[in-house]
Amino acid sequence: MNPRVTEFLDEFRETVAECRRFCYAARAREFQAESITTLDTLESDIAALKAEMVELRDEDAANCLLSLSLAARALSYELNMWVALKDDSAALAWDCLVEAQTCASDAVCAHRISDHLEQYVDRLEILEGLLFPPITFMSAGMVIQESHCSICGCEYGDCDHAKGEVYMGEMCTRVITKAALQGASIVPEPANKHARMVGISDGDGMRDLLTWRLIPPADDEGSATGG
């Protein structure tokens, strides 16, 4: 490993350990908010060092730093989730949890430095079940007609970059540019947990499925919440 990255790892681990102390419901909101700011700074430092490693064409170091960046972001999203729950913003808290899960998973895939985060992925899964009610997920089915590689821009499949793999500090994704929507269906395990049923109508009106509060009808179109 590049000595600059090895040296930075000590700072990273120390900062992350300090911030993880506040990843509990009982910890005070102000410390959680402060930790989010600390992690934002850490991410900026990682980005600067990663740019240096990319300049040096040190792929292992760049991939390692991508993984560290994703790990820091996962932790930041978890803290944002706790803050949002305290602010009574259940939908935002859910979105933060989903982002934390995504970042943690990507961190594990990005580089072996984050192999130990498999336990953190499990922790986030447990939090999902404990903090949120059962959620009905939706999935869009589509026929992909055109897509390209996020690394080189070629038609996906024509180059040698495979999605989910990491190249010089960037994770390859398949960017879908033309597709025909086939329909939506309810699925137990969606690829995108942001796609969820948000409300349900009962005799009193439309209820938010996370908070169970009644959702105020839209001002101009009362029928919009009719189910």
Added chain:
Amino acid sequence: MNVQEEGFVDVVQRARDLGCRVPTGLALLPRNFESAGSKDELLHESEAPTVRILWRRAGLVETPIEPEGERFPQISEKSFDEWVAPTIFVSGALMSQNPAVLSVALGVISNYLTECLKGIPMRSREAKLDVVVQVGKGQYRRLHYKGPVEGLQELPAIAREVGWNEPEGD
């Protein structure tokens, strides 16, 4: 054992009927290869391009059924309880010339999945994959696998057991 076996259409005849190229070695078959009314209806699984990347990098030569210069669209269903692979076809001729080909073809997929799925919860690390092998002249069978990624390694032995080693020059 997570493998089920069933009959499959005559791949060569079906490819001809649809106006596709006849696969002579290793190939990917569209999801609706058996049922499509015409070539224009054929749809690959969304992971077909990824498998082609992996095979190309491993030096495996595919004999695609798509007519030269054509691409089949891919169907994507964004559920994540399993990784759905495209159907893999291995001709009898290739199985007799190179019995290890299926092990290599599945091995690179398995290695890729092991890396890419290690960040998701264990219960979601499953794969679904079909292999179509020739069992006689004009006769084919499909092996359907659904289970943990590491179980993919069971398939080549089963394929060799049921598969037909086409005599050379036949």
